[in-house]
Amino acid sequence: MKTAATAVDVARLAKVSQSAVSRSFTPGASVSEATRERVMAAARKLGYRPNALARSLITRRSRIVALVMGYLQNQFYPLVIEQLSQQLQKQGYHVLMFISDGDATDNVLDEILQYQIDGIVMASAMLSPTVARQCADVGVPVVLFNRVPDLSAFGRHSTCSVTSDNLRGGQLAAELLLARGHRRIAFLAGLEKSSTNLERERGFGQALQAAGAGVYRRAVGHYSFEGAQEATRALFAGPGRAPDAVFVANDHMAIAAMDVIRQELGLRVPQDVSVVGFDDVPQAAWGAYRLTTVAQSVGAMVDATVTLLNEQMHDGAPPRNVVVPCRVVERASVRPAPVRSARAAAAGPSRTASATPARAGSRRAAAS
Amino acid sequence: MKTAATAVDVARLAKVSQSAVSRSFTPGASVSEATRERVMAAARKLGYRPNALARSLITRRSRIVALVMGYLQNQFYPLVIEQLSQQLQKQGYHVLMFISDGDATDNVLDEILQYQIDGIVMASAMLSPTVARQCADVGVPVVLFNRVPDLSAFGRHSTCSVTSDNLRGGQLAAELLLARGHRRIAFLAGLEKSSTNLERERGFGQALQAAGAGVYRRAVGHYSFEGAQEATRALFAGPGRAPDAVFVANDHMAIAAMDVIRQELGLRVPQDVSVVGFDDVPQAAWGAYRLTTVAQSVGAMVDATVTLLNEQMHDGAPPRNVVVPCRVVERASVRPAPVRSARAAAAGPSRTASATPARAGSRRAAAS
DNA sequence: TTGAAAGCGATACCAC
DNA sequence: GTGGTATCGCTTTCAA
Numbered sequence: 114m115k116t117a118a119t120a121v122d123v124a125r126l127a128k129v130s131q132s133a134v135s136r137s138f139t140p141g142a143s144v145s146e147a148t149r150e151r152v153m154a155a156a157r158k159l160g161y162r163p164n165a166l167a168r169s170l171i172t173r174r175s176r177i178v179a180l181v182m183g184y185l186q187n188q189f190y191p192l193v194i195e196q197l198s199q200q201l202q203k204q205g206y207h208v209l210m211f212i213s214d215g216d217a218t219d220n221v222l223d224e225i226l227q228y229q230i231d232g233i234v235m236a237s238a239m240l241s242p243t244v245a246r247q248c249a250d251v252g253v254p255v256v257l258f259n260r261v262p263d264l265s266a267f268g269r270h271s272t273c274s275v276t277s278d279n280l281r282g283g284q285l286a287a288e289l290l291l292a293r294g295h296r297r298i299a300f301l302a303g304l305e306k307s308s309t310n311l312e313r314e315r316g317f318g319q320a321l322q323a324a325g326a327g328v329y330r331r332a333v334g335h336y337s338f339e340g341a342q343e344a345t346r347a348l349f350a351g352p353g354r355a356p357d358a359v360f361v362a363n364d365h366m367a368i369a370a371m372d373v374i375r376q377e378l379g380l381r382v383p384q385d386v387s388v389v390g391f392d393d394v395p396q397a398a399w400g401a402y403r404l405t406t407v408a409q410s411v412g413a414m415v416d417a418t419v420t421l422l423n424e425q426m427h428d429g430a431p432p433r434n435v436v437v438p439c440r441v442v443e444r445a446s447v448r449p450a451p452v453r454s455a456r457a458a459a460a461g462p463s464r465t466a467s468a469t470p471a472r473a474g475s476r477r478a479a480a481s
Numbered sequence: 482m483k484t485a486a487t488a489v490d491v492a493r494l495a496k497v498s499q500s501a502v503s504r505s506f507t508p509g510a511s512v513s514e515a516t517r518e519r520v521m522a523a524a525r526k527l528g529y530r531p532n533a534l535a536r537s538l539i540t541r542r543s544r545i546v547a548l549v550m551g552y553l554q555n556q557f558y559p560l561v562i563e564q565l566s567q568q569l570q571k572q573g574y575h576v577l578m579f580i581s582d583g584d585a586t587d588n589v590l591d592e593i594l595q596y597q598i599d600g601i602v603m604a605s606a607m608l609s610p611t612v613a614r615q616c617a618d619v620g621v622p623v624v625l626f627n628r629v630p631d632l633s634a635f636g637r638h639s640t641c642s643v644t645s646d647n648l649r650g651g652q653l654a655a656e657l658l659l660a661r662g663h664r665r666i667a668f669l670a671g672l673e674k675s676s677t678n679l680e681r682e683r684g685f686g687q688a689l690q691a692a693g694a695g696v697y698r699r700a701v702g703h704y705s706f707e708g709a710q711e712a713t714r715a716l717f718a719g720p721g722r723a724p725d726a727v728f729v730a731n732d733h734m735a736i737a738a739m740d741v742i743r744q745e746l747g748l749r750v751p752q753d754v755s756v757v758g759f760d761d762v763p764q765a766a767w768g769a770y771r772l773t774t775v776a777q778s779v780g781a782m783v784d785a786t787v788t789l790l791n792e793q794m795h796d797g798a799p800p801r802n803v804v805v806p807c808r809v810v811e812r813a814s815v816r817p818a819p820v821r822s823a824r825a826a827a828a829g830p831s832r833t834a835s836a837t838p839a840r841a842g843s844r845r846a847a848a849s
Numbered sequence: 850t851t852g853a854a855a856g857c858g859a860t861a862c863c864a865c
Numbered sequence: 866g867t868g869g870t871a872t873c874g875c876t877t878t879c880a881a
Contacts, residue, residue, distance in 0.1 A: 120875065121874080129852085130851065130852040130853075131852085132852060132853080133851065134875095135875065135877090136850090136851090136876095139876085143851090144850075148851085160618055162591065162595050163875075164873090164875065166596065166875090169534050169857095170532075170534050170535055170859090171856075172857090172875090172877095177577070180578075184563065185560070188766075191559035194578065198578045202579070207578070208578040209575055210562065210566045210578055212570065221570075223530065224575070228533045228534065228575070229532060247528070250528055251528070487858055488858065489858080497867085497868085498868040499859085500860085503859065503860060504866090511867090516866080531859070534857095535857070535859035536858080538857090538858080538860090539858090539859060539860045539872070540860065
């Protein structure tokens with residue numbers, strides 16, 4: 114019982130050759146129904162399971178995809194893990210996790226490549242040129258998730274990528290805030306050099322300019338919770354009038370910003386200040402808020418990633434960059450108050466509270 | 482360039498035997514400094530990296546640990562992925578993700594075992610007796626994370642487990658609410674048959690009884706966001722007086738409950754209703770709330786998991802169940818309001834707002 | 850259809 | 866310390 118059964122054991126018991134066992138477990142192989150059944154019976158009796166590692170050694174395909182991520186506080190990324198993992202599982206692939214804190218990516222890549230990975234999804238670490246070259250040398254396809262290849266370092270189409278239409282998203286945010294009649298519109302930036310922030314900010318600025326407006330104030334939150342809190346304080350501490358709207362570069366920061374706006378500054382959202390976020394975080398993250406956001410579609414992004422991986426792994430197609438559209442979404446987690454307390458009533462009628470029904474539903478219970 | 486270099490290639494270039502190459506890459510092996518350097522030089526030139534799969538085939542250890550999880554909405558679990566993955570990486574192990582929606586666990590296990598996993602961490606799916614037997618047969622150590630082995634099905638110590646001290650945690654919650662002077666204390670349950678819920682509820686009930694009190698009302702939220710919202714409505718819709726405190730079986734649900742209490746019912750937390758949660762979720766999840774919670778220590782739980790894995794994988798020690806203590810924590814994300822609006826001021830002085838400083842800090846920026 | 854035999858890329862054990 | 870050789874468990878020709 115101590116050591117697992119091998120194909121040879123099964124062959125002996127079934128009185129066939131070991132090759133026959135292998136064939137019986139290979140979908141399209143040439144085996145008679147009789148032998149296959151004998152083999153399967155023996156296999157069941159011995160609890161035999163083909164050794165995926167040995168198989169990979171000869172087929173040169175491990176059916177393992179590496180997923181490289183940084184820190185996971187941004188609730189967007191767990192969704193990615195979950196969905197990507199499930200999609201790949203359906204295709205017989207599996208996800209090997211690599212957590213890398215930014216600079217260590219190059220070292221991590223060394224480990225990755227030892228596992229004879231079939232593909233790499235880089236979801237939140239930077240891909241250094243060195244790393245890209247290494248992958249290309251070994252012939253391992255890379256898909257950049259939510260970030261764009263560094264064009265300065267290598268050719269435009271040497272690496273695949275999946276991103277949201279961050280430029281258009283930034284425009285949408287601006288148009289929305291302008292339409293709401295705001296004129297003192299601030300921007301809370303993420304990591305200034307990241308492609309997501311650059312594009313969102315560019316689209317945002319363009320659309321404001323096109324309307325004859327401009328960014329009223331700007332602060333940098335580095336995509337972190339604490340950074341966003343500080344940045345928000347800065348935005349509202351200026352000498353002139355406070356902003357009447359803020360576009361925040363992602364939801365993670367938007368939530369932090371709303372905390373400060375409401376709890377520290379005592380302002381109401383959205384009555385006193387309009388806040389628009391970006392990303393797609395699960396309901397648990399925005400539960401307490403009426404959050405207007407430019408939502409990325411995690412599902413569409415994951416689908417695209419899987420498609421690209423398949424293209425690269427099987428068809429040897431040329432690398433592509435996929436841009437997924439995003440859309441403005443109004444989130445509200447609870448239905449409008451049936452009982453109004455004195456304090457809630459004082460805030461005026463709860464307009465549009467039920468404008469868009471909560472759309473998280475339908476998922477199974479989380480174990481705890 | 483298309484096919485990666487092997488140890489034979491390196492050996493040829495370095496003019497040594499292939500064994501020498503292998504030794505050069507084995508930490509404690511017997512190689513002269515001269516040859517090792519020649520080998521390393523050649524390896525560098527060829528971009529050689531030892532094939533982990535081939536190694537695993539002969540060593541019979543893959544240095545891969547399977548992590549089985551259900552849906553990840555509960556923000557507690559991404560933390561587990563992150564920390565477990567990092568800890569194992571430090572030891573040269575890696576995490577292979579398996580997402581399983583509960584019942585499919587048995588099928589998933591089949592896939593797992595094909596990868597010659599060194600160990601399994603089951604973090605949110607149920608471990609059926611069949612599955613446990615299969616693992617035992619193959620000799621793969623299993624650690625149940627945040628759940629306890631099904632004692633009815635097999636012996637007490639046949640499987641390892643790591644849990645919080647849920648019983649004590651439930652007691653702590655009760656004692657806290659009693660100390661605050663509450664007498665109409667409700668309980669919002671998770672999944673009724675899960676060990677976490679059973680223990681938390683038991684400790685809670687015991688402590689209330691010991692004080693001559695009892696559970697004022699009870700509803701079931703199934704550990705889901707929507708379930709918790711419904712349950713909260715039920716708790717407060719009863720015929721008699723509404724509860725003045727609620728102990729919620731986990732933070733994921735606590736957040737949903739607070740939404741309903743504040744936004745639908747127009748009550749204030751904690752002034753009108755005390756809410757106590759359980760778990761340890763990142764700041765982004767409770768940002769908007771002053772959340773009192775019985776915090777599990779993700780770090781300690783992960784540490785214990787790694788320890789158990791090591792024991793099982795290397796030392797062949799007997800399975801153990803580790804119980805990690807938990808403690809009451811008061812969370813507040815923003816500092817007390819320096820500027821008070823009319824409305825905020827009306828709510829009275831912000832007592833204890835700075836009782837416990839926010840303790841999420843110190844983490845790096847999340848990419849987006 | 851079937852079985853024998855040659856790898857896949859490494860480690861382990863053996864003499865030297 | 867070093868090089869040969871068997872071996873890990875499987876897929877894949879190649880004959881029969």
